[in-house]
Amino acid sequence: MTTPPDMVIFDCDGVLVDSEPITNRVIQNSLAAHGLSLDLEEIMRLFVGGTMQGVMDLARDMGADLPSHWLELIYDKIFVALGKEVEPIPGAISVLDALDRAGIPYAIGSNGPHAKMKVSLGRTGLAERLMGRVFSREDVANPKPAPDVYLLAAKSAGIAPERCVVIEDSVSGAKAGVAAGMKTFGFYGETPKERLEPICDVVFGEMADLPKLLGL
Structure with missing residues (x-):
């Protein structure tokens, strides 16, 4: 025993x-709006367990056109979604x-x-x-x-x-x-x-x- x-x-x-499905959906939608389309499986493989700064850095490396204040924007969206769901x-x-x-x-x-x-x-x-x-x-x-x-x-x-x-x-x-x-x-x-x-x-x-x- x-x-x-x-x-x-x-x-x-x-x-x-x-929270992961909710957070990943918000990330997916935001990245798609900034030029990087990924399916949810790829989002989870790349980003689960990391930091949002890490998400931002890697997404930019992959071609996402993210503004300098993206972290503030994405956290606002995530907080709203989590608070509801x-x-x-x-x-x-x-x-x-x-x-x-x-x-x-x-x-x-x-x-x-x-x-x-x-x-x-x-x-x-x-x-x-x-x-x-x-x-x-x-x-x-x-x-x-x-x-x-x-x-x-x-x-x-x-x-x-x-x-x-x-x-x-x-x-x-x-x-x-x-x-x-x-x-x-x-x-x-x-x-x-x-x-x-x-x-x-x-x-x-x-x-x-x-x-x-x-x-x-």
Whole structure:
């Protein structure tokens, strides 16, 4: 039986909140309006798990004619869409309930900005539950795939990295978890399973399976 970890650190988008399809649709429409037409599968392959600055830089390299203030424009559109549509990942709330019952602390470590998480966590009812335990790439020197945000979350809780489990849905995030020295579980909700398997210690496709995988 798996030994429960001392802490679980979740990515936010695509792991706790079902924001990736919404965000990717907004990105797709914006890039198409600026001369770069990509299908959703390509959008997800190229951009999921990265930063919006990374999206902007790569899209420009691929021929998108993006204005200098594109980041401000795209975040405005994303925030509006998330505020209207985003829901929790099915089963995610039950996972947090199980961790609470077991007395195991948890946190978020995300490449997204705090403003975006405030919207998505607020609409899904998770903001109050995770107050003081939400960490962003804005809080550290380097975004994922660097381990900084995960190491900060563990340090803030006073828990050794090797006693933490990371729950990720992207390749860059999984690499960050491994680089942090944490056991890394790959949730293949949006990212193909075969892309996560070579990196992660465990892969799973349903949040309902996670408590057992954590040894709860």
